Amino acid sequence: xxxxxxxxxxxxxxxxxxxxxxxxxxxxxxxxxxxxxxxxxxxxxxxxxxxxxxxxxxxxxxxxxxxxxxxxxxxxxxxxxxxxxxxxxxxxxxxxxxxxxxxxxxxxxxxxxxxxxxxxxxxxxxxxxxxxxxxxxxxxxxxxxxxxxxxxxxxxxxxxxxxxxxxxxxxxxxxxxxxxxxxxxxxxxxxxxxxxxxxxxxxxxxxxxxxxxxxxxxxxxxxxxxxxxxxxxxxxxxxxxxxxxxxxxxxxxxxxxxxxxxxxxxxxxxxxxxxxxxxxxxxxxxxxxxxxxxxxxxxxxxxxxxxxxxxxxxxxxxxxxxxxxxxxxxxxxxxxxxxxxxxxxxxxxxxxxxxxxxxxxxxxxxxxxxxxxxxxxxxxxxxxxx
Amino acid sequence: xxxxxxxxxxxxxxxxxxxxxxxxxxxxxxxxxxxxxxxxxxxxxxxxxxxxxxxxxxxxxxxxxxxxxxxxxxxxxxxxxxxxxxxxxxxxxxxxxxxxxxxxxxxxxxxxxxx
Numbered sequence: 114x115x116x117x118x119x120x121x122x123x124x125x126x127x128x129x130x131x132x133x134x135x136x137x138x139x140x141x142x143x144x145x146x147x148x149x150x151x152x153x154x155x156x157x158x159x160x161x162x163x164x165x166x167x168x169x170x171x172x173x174x175x176x177x178x179x180x181x182x183x184x185x186x187x188x189x190x191x192x193x194x195x196x197x198x199x200x201x202x203x204x205x206x207x208x209x210x211x212x213x214x215x216x217x218x219x220x221x222x223x224x225x226x227x228x229x230x231x232x233x234x235x236x237x238x239x240x241x242x243x244x245x246x247x248x249x250x251x252x253x254x255x256x257x258x259x260x261x262x263x264x265x266x267x268x269x270x271x272x273x274x275x276x277x278x279x280x281x282x283x284x285x286x287x288x289x290x291x292x293x294x295x296x297x298x299x300x301x302x303x304x305x306x307x308x309x310x311x312x313x314x315x316x317x318x319x320x321x322x323x324x325x326x327x328x329x330x331x332x333x334x335x336x337x338x339x340x341x342x343x344x345x346x347x348x349x350x351x352x353x354x355x356x357x358x359x360x361x362x363x364x365x366x367x368x369x370x371x372x373x374x375x376x377x378x379x380x381x382x383x384x385x386x387x388x389x390x391x392x393x394x395x396x397x398x399x400x401x402x403x404x405x406x407x408x409x410x411x412x413x414x415x416x417x418x419x420x421x422x423x424x425x426x427x428x429x430x431x432x433x434x435x436x437x438x439x440x441x442x443x444x445x446x447x448x449x450x451x452x453x454x455x456x457x458x459x460x461x462x463x464x465x466x467x468x469x470x471x472x473x474x475x476x477x478x479x480x481x482x483x484x485x486x487x488x489x490x491x492x493x494x495x496x497x498x499x
Numbered sequence: 500x501x502x503x504x505x506x507x508x509x510x511x512x513x514x515x516x517x518x519x520x521x522x523x524x525x526x527x528x529x530x531x532x533x534x535x536x537x538x539x540x541x542x543x544x545x546x547x548x549x550x551x552x553x554x555x556x557x558x559x560x561x562x563x564x565x566x567x568x569x570x571x572x573x574x575x576x577x578x579x580x581x582x583x584x585x586x587x588x589x590x591x592x593x594x595x596x597x598x599x600x601x602x603x604x605x606x607x608x609x610x611x612x613x614x
Contacts, residue, residue: 197550
């Protein structure tokens with residue numbers, strides 16, 4: 114799967130799953146809340162029925178004159194009777210901190226029901242009935258709600274994956290077509306470019322030609338085309354390309370690559386400053402290193418001003434390439450690494466250079482830092498240390 | 500010393516309770532028994548109406564000072580069966596003490612038990 118496909122799928126899934134999850138979380142919360150109240154109402158209803166039973170018995174006891182009067186206590190309920198001044202008369206328990214203005218209330222472990230009595234049988238104005246809160250059905254409900262969320266989450270994740278793949282299918286097809294086109298086109302480029310470059314070299318070696326200036330221009334244009342071919346091939350094969358990681362002397366490689374760009378540097382009359390430490394080695398695939406260095410150098414030359422400055426610095430910590438070009442606007446620095454994004458459209462290219470650099474940096478866990486002042490300079494640093 | 504004081508207080512409380520109980524028997528219960536007036540029923544009826552001993556005491560005191568039908572909560576039939584009481588000749592404090600003893604004697608809390 115391509116990076117862009119992954120990103121699109123990930124974005125779609127995050128929006129789809131987070132909104133679905135939020136909706137289900139809300140629905141489950143409301144369901145749980147209502148069901149919990151329903152369970153509590155059932156338990157309160159039991160208290161109410163018990164209160165009515167006790168009240169009836171109190172009425173009967175009120176007309177009984179044979180002592181002792183047996184209080185209508187029945188497990189698992191506890192109850193107590195209070196007079197109109199809320200003073201305790203009798204009961205199976207004597208709770209503290211009674212909430213007199215609430216018909217039903219709940220403490221951590223118990224449920225209470227305050228039942229008003231009139232006429233005041235045996236002086237009773239208030240009957241307080243209580244029982245232990247049965248947490249089992251509430252816990253069961255909580256577990257069912259969680260299970261429902263888990264099942265719904267799994268189902269919608271799978272559905273999301275299926276839908277996501279369905280949505281990105283047209284995009285995938287377009288990308289495949291484009292890749293096939295690039296592959297075919299670049300393949301057709303290769304032979305003529307190689308022929309031009311080989312023949313220029315032959316002319317330069319064996320013939321003393323009058324049009325040297327024109328020949329240089331042809332060489333520059335051909336090398337530019339050649340690098341474009343290399344970049345496009347690299348992007349196309351990047352995923353299936355087998356890397357040969359080796360201990361590479363980057364110092365030598367950079368000298369070689371600068372030599373390769375010499376014609377371009379001379380054409381722009383750039384002042385080249387080299388601060389390259391010797392024998393800097395990296396564990397890296399040579400082609401990856403070439404593509405990264407070439408693209409950085411190519412950009413630094415391409416976007417430099419005529420008779421500008423090009424500084425290349427290499428040491429154990431970093432590779433720094435500095436140019437006194439047009440610079441990049443501050444708000445564009447973040448976007449510049451995206452494929453097909455170009456800081457200045459007046460120069461040629463497809464805008465794939467920094468994308469390739471970004472891919473190499475990411476693959477080898479380097480760090481890329483771009484510092485720029487618009488219309489003044491750009492400094493690109495690749496830091497080797499992780 | 501503290502134990503002695505506590506003992507004296509306890510003995511005096513028991514003695515005074517016994518005295519009040521005797522007074523109650525003499526001033527109230529004896530006559531009620533003789534005339535077969537159901538004291539327990541009267542207590543329950545007052546309890547059902549007023550709920551607290553404080554309210555019962557206030558209303559009984561009013562009735563006993565001026566025993567007319569309007570000051571009583573007993574039904575009409577009750578007075579057809581039992582004679583209308585004459586005003587008590589007990590002084591106010593004696594009357595209040597007797598009412599207290601009466602309420603204490605029939606106190607519902609003493610009669611209730613758990614099964």
